[in-house]
Amino acid sequence: MGRTPDQKNRIGALPPRYAFVLNPHADAGFTKCPRCDTRTNIRKFSLVIHVEDFGLLLLGKTCRLCLKCETLVVHKAELDELVRAVLNAPEPTYVVLGTANRQVHRRGLAGGASLDDVRAHTSDFKSYWKVDFMPKGWYPKSGSAG
Numbered sequence: 001m002g003r004t005p006d007q008k009n010r011i012g013a014l015p016p017r018y019a020f021v022l023n024p025h026a027d028a029g030f031t032k033c034p035r036c037d038t039r040t041n042i043r044k045f046s047l048v049i050h051v052e053d054f055g056l057l058l059l060g061k062t063c064r065l066c067l068k069c070e071t072l073v074v075h076k077a078e079l080d081e082l083v084r085a086v087l088n089a090p091e092p093t094y095v096v097l098g099t100a101n102r103q104v105h106r107r108g109l110a111g112g113a114s115l116d117d118v119r120a121h122t123s124d125f126k127s128y129w130k131v132d133f134m135p136k137g138w139y140p141k142s143g144s145a146g
Helices: 077-087 102-107 113-122
Strands: 020-024 041-051 057-068 071-074 094-100 122-124 128-130
Touching: 020 077, 020 113, 041 077, 041 102, 057 077, 057 113, 071 077, 094 102, 102 113, 113 122
Parallel strands: 020 071, 020 128
Antiparallel strands: 041 057, 041 094, 057 071, 094 122
C-alpha cells in the first residue's frame, strides 16, 4: 500500500482521528472533557504504542472519550501499569501513536497480525494535548499585595 505525501510522518494508513490527552494526574478522573467541558463517555480502544527497545504494542484499554470534540483521555498511571505488566519491564519509555481497529487487535492477540496489517488499520491522532489540573478550592487573587 503506497503512502501519500501527507502520510510521511504518520504510521497509520487510515485518516487521523481523535485528539489525545495522556492524563498525568492520578486523582483527576476527567468525567468532563478538558477541551470543551462536555461529559465524557467510557469506551474501550486498541491503542498502538511504540515502546523503546521493544517496538509496537497493541494494547486494549478502557479510556474516556468526548464524542463532541473527539478527544481521547488516557490515565498515564493506568497505562504505565499495563505496559509494565505486558512487557515485564520496570520503567518502559513509550509513545502512544494512535488507535487500531478491534479486528486487528484480536488478530494480534492470536499472533496473526503483521506490521503491514497493523499499519493498514491504524489511525494516528490528530493532535496531542497537555492538561494542567487545578483542584477546586480557595485561592488568593493574583497580583494583590498585602
